[in-house]
Amino acid sequence: MTLRASGDAPLVECRGVSKRFVRPLDLAARIANRFGGDMRDEVVHAVDRVDLAIDAGEVVGLVGESGCGKSTLGRLAVGLMEPSEGERRWRGTSLAGLPPAAARELQLKMQMIFQDPYASLNPRMRVVDIVGEAPVAHGLIRAHQQTEYVGLQLNRVGLDPTLMRRFPHQFSGGQRARIGIARALAVKPEFLVCDESVAALDVSIQAQVLNLFMDLKASLGLTYLFISHDLGVVRHVADRVVIMYLGRVVESGPAVDLFAAPNHPYTQALLAEAGSVEARKRTFVPIRGEIPSPLAPPSGCHFHPRCPHAMPRCRAEAPPLAPIGPGRMSACWLNEPDADPAAQ
C-alpha cells in the first residue's frame, strides 16, 4: 500500500500495526504449569502487521467477514485503540509521543461513525446534548451557542432542527444514523471511519444515508475509511478497496480494477458470493468451509483450508503482500512466477 499516485504524505497512515488481545492464564492454569503443564495465554491476533495509508480526499473501503479484524483496524486508525505494535501517522508525523494537548487536538480531526444507530446514542441524552457536547467540551463553541450550532449540524445531515430537544428513541433508524453522523461532524473532522454505518438500515434509507456521505465528502472535503461487509455498498462509494481475512490484508487496489479482476482467491470467492439484483434464478456455488477461529488461525496463508488452489507452500509459509499491478497488491503464492496451481 506504499504505492500511491501522489507524492505527498498520506493523511492517515498505519505502519505495521498489530493488535493482540491476550487472555492471561488463570490461577488453575498457572498452578498446572508449575507441575509441568503446558498452558499458554490465549492470544487473538485481531490485526496482524497491517499497513494502511489513506490520502486526503480518498474513500477507502475495508471489506471482510466477521472476525477478520476490520473493525479493530478501523478503531486503530481512528485512535480508539492503541496498537500492540506499529505506529500511526497523521500527515506524515508520528502520533506516538505527542504532548497530550496536541494529541487531543489531532484526535478531533478523526471521528468514527458506529454501526448500530440504536446502541451508539445515549438513550438518556437529548439530541442537542448528543451532538453539542463535544464541540463545547473542546472549546470549538461557547455553551450559549450550542443550540444554534447544533441546529446547523442537524440541517446539514437533513434533520429538522426543531427536533433537537427529543431523545434518540423518538427517531427512526435512518434518523438515528443521521444523528450519529451529525455528532461526528460537529467537531469538524477531516477523517471519518464509518464502521458498517449503513448495515442496519433498510435499502431505501441506506441509499439516502450513502448519498448524504457522498454529499458531505464533496462539501466538506472529507476522507473516509468505509468499513463494510457489503460489497455492493463498497463498490459504489470506495475509490480504493482493502480486503482483510483473519487479521491480514489479502488484497488491495483501486475499486474499479479490483472488482473487475479480483486477484486473490478469497476476493474472487467473496465477489462470486455477493448477490446482485441483476442475477436471475441462479445456482449458488458455495465456497468451502467455515471461517476459522482467530484464536487458532491456520498455518501459512490463513485462507489455505478453504482455497481451491492451495499448494503445499501455502500451508507452510504466509505469502507476503506483493505488488501485482499499478496500485494493486495481493498476498498469494499463485502470483509467484514459479507457482504451479496444479501441484497439490
Next chain:
Amino acid sequence: MNVVLDVRDLCTAFATRAGVVRAVDHVSLTVHAGEVLGLVGESGSGKSMTGYSIMGLVEPPGRVVGGSIVLDGREITSLSPGEMRALRGNRVAMIFQDPMMTLNPVLRIDTQMVEAVQAHDDVSHAIARDRARDALARVGIPSPDERLNAYPHQFSGGMRQRVAIAIALLNRPDLIIADEPTTALDVTIQGQILYEMQTLAQESGTALIWITHDLSVVAGLADRVAVMYAGRIVEEGGTADIIERPAHPYTRGLIDSVPSRNRRGERLRQIPGMTPALTALPEGCAFQDRCNRATAACAVAPPMTVARPPYEAQRVRCHHPLPDPTA
C-alpha cells in the same frame, strides 16, 4: 403444480393505545409445491407478521382478524391451538433469523431433534435419531453423528442456522417459512445456506416462503416475488418481471436504491421520505406521500389488478402503474 398454501385477504391487527393497527392488511398469497416465493419488504412492512400469522404464532395484543389460510386444502384459521400445534413443525415449519430462537441452549442437538420427530410421529428413539442424523447430513453438516451430541453453543452461527434448517426439515413439511435466515450471516456462509435451501426445495418439492429485505437474495433464489409496503402486498409476479419490469413505483424505487444498480460514485436514486408509521397511514394508497406519480385518485385505495394487460402473471396495487421499460 398443486397449491400448498392459499392465503386470501389475511388481516392481522394489533390493539395499541393509538388505536387498532393493521400490520397485515388483506394479504393474499398462493404458493405451489416446490416453488420459492420471495416476500420482500422493509422493516415494519408486515412481511414477518404475515409469516407469523400463517404459522399461528401471532401473540396478543395481535390477532388474526380476517381472511382465510388454506394449507393442503384445509382451512387453518379456525383450528384449535392443539390442532395448530400438531401442524407446526409437521406440515409447515419456520426458520427464524436468529437460530438461537429455535434452539434451546441447554439441550443437546440430538435431544431437541428427537423430540421434534417424536412429537409428530410415533417412532422409536433410534429411528428418530437416524432421521435427525440424515437431516443434519442433508444440510451439509460434517460428521453429523458426532455433532448430534453437541450443544448449540459449540456451533458457529452458520452451523447453528443449518441445524435450525435441519430441524425444520425433520418431518418433511410441505411448506417452510424462512424469515431472514441469512441476514445475520457472512457473505460466504450465506452463499452456502442459499445453496442448501435451493437444492432442498428442488429435491423434496417443499414450498418455500423466503421473507427478506434483501432483493439480491430474492433475485437469485425465488421463482416469484411479492413486495409488501405498510402491511399490504403492492406488487407480485415472476422474479424476472419484478426485477426487470416493476410496475409499482415503490418496487421501482426499492430496486433503484440498490448500490449495484447505480453508476459507481454517482448519487444513488432514493425514495424520498420514510416509511410511514402504521398508526398514521394516509387515506388510500399508503405510498402516495413518497410517490412522484401520485394524483388525487390515490386517495382511494387501489385494488390489486393485472399490471399490464393482457399479461396476467404480474399484479400490482396502483392507480398509475409504470409502463414496461423493456417494451
